Structure formats: structure tokens, C-alpha cells
Amino acid sequence: LFSHGWGRGPKEFGNHFFPTVFSSHLVQHEVVANYSHLFWVPGSDLALVPYMLLAHIDVVPADENDGWEVSPFSAKEIDGFIYGRGTIDNKQSVMGILQALEYLLIRGYSPQRGFFIGLGHDEEVGGLQGAMNIVKVLKRKGVQLAFILDEGLAVLDGVISGLQGPAALIGISEKGQATVKLSVFKAPGHSSMPPRESSIGILAGAVKRLEDNPMPILFGEGPERRTFEHLAHRVIVMERSPDTNAFLRTTTAVTMFNSGVKVNVLPSLAEAYVNLRIHPAQTVEEVLEFIQSTVGDERVKMELVNGFDPLPVSSYDETSFGFQTIKKTLLDQFPQVTVAPGVCIGNTDSRHYTDLAKDIYRFAPTWIRPGDTQRFHGINERISKKNYEELVVFYFNLIQNCDIKELPSPHSAGHEL
Structure with a gap:
């Protein structure tokens, strides 16, 4: 499934792997922007507002010469794990959603609440063709959604220091993002007569000040406070680490530094690119002001390459249909986990859908254990069978749980697959 499915054309792919989905009279399907897929499964009760499940079919590059144990597109199974690029980002959701729908249709299932499935083809490069064109199609149809569920957070088991037991974090927002270019220009010269400060030295000093002065901790000013309140009874101590640091502040990462073309020539231009993931309590404008103040050198020019503010916070209280239905589905299947709202520190296709739904959630029940975070966009990406x-079971149950008109009771039996 992972290695061969998405190399096929839409009809060939569907007929080969999910024949019922692609042949059912209940399912409407169209290809958007040549490669993305949009499915619509109408519900029998038109009074129930539809929802939408999102995933993306594209992946980041992978080269077996980078140290993979197997070819990254082989989907080879080793000791109960499927290895391959996309197995946890994000083809596990693509295949899980479609497989769940295939099983439901084979059993004669017909939903009461209609739902859409959107599979974008360019999420890893911003979703400007896939997700954005799917949204345009839905807007033309006048679609409004009860909630959206996309990729994002996961079930964390042993990943957050001090947290006892697994925790399922459902993303209720995601960080904003900005890429800032810092540059310094000085007259070029010969290395035999160097000035007191070179363009590289000036820029290096600015970068060092940024790294030495991280953005302020904003704990309590965003939804992350609720995350730790929900997890408080499972926490011994939250040690300072990259895992928790990303929840507490806007993070600053210098990702590119360019200057010089010849060993004996003093370069006229030095450039650095800084990638920032913006906390929900800040804006792009506030982050730029902080950078300008911290650099504190007018010789360093600052330019915003691109950026967007953090996403709105979705509801997650006891009256929130989407959050509570996802939570119920999780607890029915994994009663040992603690469920909490969280902030997605990466960005997803769902940010393009804010005009279609007030509540957008970012979660898939992928279990992440120590060492697994390095597999995202890294080598030996894998998922256990x-x-x-x-x-598959999660999406199978979630689709059925969404059929109700009222919020579910906290503890009731799930649906047998």
C-alpha cells in the first residue's frame, strides 16, 4: 500500500486497493488540481452539519544512501514494522481513512451525517495547489463544516520528560511561522588588509545575540496551559527540553548562513535565514519587533521572506462536538491514555480551511515513542503493523460516532471492526 499505491493514476489506484470506495453510489469523488483527491459521502440526515477528514499524499524526499536500513520506498516489513517514507507523515492517515471507509461500505454502512475527505498532494511545500484548490471547490459549493480533523499531534508515550503513561494530544491550534533574512553589506576588500569588523563578523554577532536571547516564555498566555492542566496528574516534573520548550515560546532556528566566494577576498555580503515557529500568544509583527530589538544593530538589515500568524484556537470544552467525539473515540479504543488539548508545533494543510470550519483539530492516533521523533523527515521512518x-479502527469508529445528533456519553462501547 505505502510503496505502490500513490504511483498509480486515480482510477487505477482506487480500483486496485479500494474498489468499493471508488465504485459505491454513495461516494462522490473528484481529482483536484491534477493530483489531489476530494471525496463526498452524503448523509441521510440533512439537518446534521457535515465534517471533514484531511490527510496528504505527498512526502519529503528520501535517499537510501542516507543510512536507511531498507529502500525508503520499499514498504519492507522488519520485526513487525513497515519501513518507508510517509509511513508516519502522512500516508498512515491516507490509507487508514480510505481503508476504514472501504470496510464500512462493504458492510452496507450509510452515514447519517455526511462527510468529506480531502487528500492534498503538496502539503510539504505549503499546500498552495492541493489544499487551497480543494477549499475553492468547497467554497463554490457553499460548504460549511461542523469540524475538521487533520494530521498534527499524536499519542506520546515516554516522549515528554516527567510524564507517566501515554498522552493523546489533540491539536486545537498550530503555531504561526516566519522566515526572516538578516543581511549585512560592506565594501569588499582583500584578506591581507582586513577591517576590524567584517560583514561575516557583524552578522555572526547578530545571530549569536538571537540565540543567546530566546523569545520570552509565554506559558499561560496560550492554550498550552490547558495541556498541562489536563496532564497534571500524570506529571512528575517537566524538565526543560526541546520537547516542552516548543510548547512554551516562539522558537528561533538559524537554518542558513551564506557568505564569501574566495579565500582571500573579504565578502561584501553576508546573509542568514532564521526560521521561527510562532507561539499562539504572539504575532508575526511582534516577533519581528523582538528580532530587531535583540539584534540591536542598524547595519543588519532584516527582511520578512514569508510568514503567517498562529491559527485560531478551536473549542475543546464539554460542549464541543468535534473535540468530544474525537476524545470519546480515542478513549473507547485506548482507555489507558490521557487525552489533552495541545498546540501543533508544525504546520498542516488545515490552515487553509479556516473559512470552512470554526473548529479544526490536528491529530492522528500514531504512537510516538522515544527515538521516533527523529524519524519524521528523517531516516528509517516506520510504523508498526x-x-x-x-x-484503521480509529477512523472506522470515528465516522460512526459522528452520526449522533447529541454529544456522546463519556464511556460507551465502541464499534466492532
Whole structure:
């Protein structure tokens, strides 16, 4: 499934792997922007507002010469794990959603609440063709959604220092993002007569000041406070680490530094690119002001390459249909986990859908254990066969749980697959 499915054309792919989905009279399907897929499964009760499930079919590049144990597009199974690029970002959700729908249709299922499935093809490069064109199609149809569920956070088991037991974090927002270019220009010269400060030295000093002065901790000013309140009874101590640091502030990462073309020539231009993931309590404008103040050198020019503010915070209280239905589905299947709202520190296709739904959630029941975070966009990306089956069951149950008109009771039996 992971290695061969998305190399096929839309009809060939569907007929080969999910014949019922692509042949059912209940399912309407169209290809958007040549490569993305949009499905519509109408509900029998027109009074129930539809929802939408999102995933993306594209992946970041992978080269087996980088140190993979197997070819990154082989989907080879080793010791109960499926190895391959996309197995946890994000083809596990693509295949899980479609497999769940295939099983439901085979059993004669017909939903009461209609739902859409959107599979974008360029999420890893911003979703400007896939997700944005799917949104345009839905807007033309006048679609409004009860909620949206996309990729994002996961079930964390042993990943956050001090947290006892697994925690399922459902993303209720995601950080904003900005890329800032810092540059210094000085007259070029010969290395035999160097000035007191070179363009590289000036820029290096500015970068060092940025790294030495991180953005302020904003704990309590964004939704992350609720995350730790929900997890408080499972926490011994939250040690300072990159895992928790990203929840508490806007993060600053210098990702590119360019200057010089010849060993004996003093370069006229030095440039650095800084990538920032913006906390929900800040804006792009506030972050730029902080950078300008911290650099504190008018010789360093600052330019915003691109950026957007953090996403709105979705509801997650006891009356929130989407959050509570996702939570119920999780607890029915994984009663041992603690469920909490969280902030997605990466960015997803769902940010393009804010005009279609007030509530957008970012979660898939992928289990992340120590060492797994390095597999995202890294080598030896993998998912266990057991966890892949759990994803299918999760979406199988979630679709059925969404059929109700009123919020579910906290503890009731799930649907047998």
C-alpha cells in the first residue's frame, strides 16, 4: 500500500486497493488540481452539519544512501514494522481513512451525517495547489463544516520528560511561522588588509545575540496551559527540553548562513535565514519587533521572506462536538491514555480551511515513542503493523460516532471492526 499505491493514476489506484470506495453510489469523488483527491459521502440526515477528514499524499524526499536500513520506498516489513517514507507523515492517515471507509461500505454502512475527505498532494511545500484548490471547490459549493480533523499531534508515550503513561494530544491550534533574512553589506576588500569588523563578523554577532536571547516564555498566555492542566496528574516534573520548550515560546532556528566566494577576498555580503515557529500568544509583527530589538544593530538589515500568524484556537470544552467525539473515540479504543488539548508545533494543510470550519483539530492516533521523533523527515521512518491497524479502527469508529445528533456519553462501547 505505502510503496505502490500513490504511483498509480486515480482510477487505477482506487480500483486496485479500494474498489468499493471508488465504485459505491454513495461516494462522490473528484481529482483536484491534477493530483489531489476530494471525496463526498452524503448523509441521510440533512439537518446534521457535515465534517471533514484531511490527510496528504505527498512526502519529503528520501535517499537510501542516507543510512536507511531498507529502500525508503520499499514498504519492507522488519520485526513487525513497515519501513518507508510517509509511513508516519502522512500516508498512515491516507490509507487508514480510505481503508476504514472501504470496510464500512462493504458492510452496507450509510452515514447519517455526511462527510468529506480531502487528500492534498503538496502539503510539504505549503499546500498552495492541493489544499487551497480543494477549499475553492468547497467554497463554490457553499460548504460549511461542523469540524475538521487533520494530521498534527499524536499519542506520546515516554516522549515528554516527567510524564507517566501515554498522552493523546489533540491539536486545537498550530503555531504561526516566519522566515526572516538578516543581511549585512560592506565594501569588499582583500584578506591581507582586513577591517576590524567584517560583514561575516557583524552578522555572526547578530545571530549569536538571537540565540543567546530566546523569545520570552509565554506559558499561560496560550492554550498550552490547558495541556498541562489536563496532564497534571500524570506529571512528575517537566524538565526543560526541546520537547516542552516548543510548547512554551516562539522558537528561533538559524537554518542558513551564506557568505564569501574566495579565500582571500573579504565578502561584501553576508546573509542568514532564521526560521521561527510562532507561539499562539504572539504575532508575526511582534516577533519581528523582538528580532530587531535583540539584534540591536542598524547595519543588519532584516527582511520578512514569508510568514503567517498562529491559527485560531478551536473549542475543546464539554460542549464541543468535534473535540468530544474525537476524545470519546480515542478513549473507547485506548482507555489507558490521557487525552489533552495541545498546540501543533508544525504546520498542516488545515490552515487553509479556516473559512470552512470554526473548529479544526490536528491529530492522528500514531504512537510516538522515544527515538521516533527523529524519524519524521528523517531516516528509517516506520510504523508498526499493529499501529496501522489501530489507525484503521480509529477512523472506522470515528465516522460512526459522528452520526449522533447529541454529544456522546463519556464511556460507551465502541464499534466492532
